[in-house]
Amino acid sequence: MMFKKQIVIDPVKANLVNRIAANSRLVGNLEFDGGVLLHGCIKGETATIKSGPLVIPSGGVALGNIIVYGDCYVFGCVGDPASPESEVRLEVHGTIHVADGAKTYGVLACRNLATYAGCEVNSKVVTIHDNAPSTGATE
Known part of the structure; x- marks a missing residue:
């Protein structure tokens, strides 16, 4: 018997x-103090989330350049399959x-990546090393 890990x-x-x-839908230069529960869509020229996680439930979409100082939980979608890789970057300092059913496109930059059975990662993955400053630029 196989058990699914729950988040x-x-x-x-x-x-x-x-x-x-x-x-x-929120578009532009965005800054959040605390975690974000994203049921809708954000497209950040630069969207920064300080002191909390980004949680993207099923149906939620994150586009553009997003920087998270915490963890990120993806049940929905990061990026768009029709957009070039350079247009989507999710940088997570955690x-x-x-999760199962989630899809990612573009660039994922993070300290750690945890994938669950049934997810789709169609992204370039870049490791952020400890004490690395946020650049917001694609490596």
């Missing part, structure tokens, strides 16, 4: 204080968890 996120402990609702 459990406590919104209070995770400091998820910002929510982008389904069918909402662990990116890509």
Whole structure:
């Protein structure tokens, strides 16, 4: 018998204080203090998430250049298969968890990458080393 590993996120402990609702779209230079629950879409020229995780549920989409000082949990989609790799970069100074049913495109830069059965990683993966400053640039 095979058991699926479950990802459990406590919104209070995770400091998820910002929510982008389904069918909402934020575009531009964005900065969040605390974690973000992304049911809608963000497209950051530069989107920075300080002191909390980015959680992308099924149906949520992250596009552009996004920097997360924490972990990222992907149940939805990072990037767009129709966009060039250079247009999507998710930089996470922690662990990116890509769950069953999630899809990623573009560049994933992170300290650690955790993938789960059933996910699709169609991305270039770049390792961020400890104490590395955020560059926001593709290597």
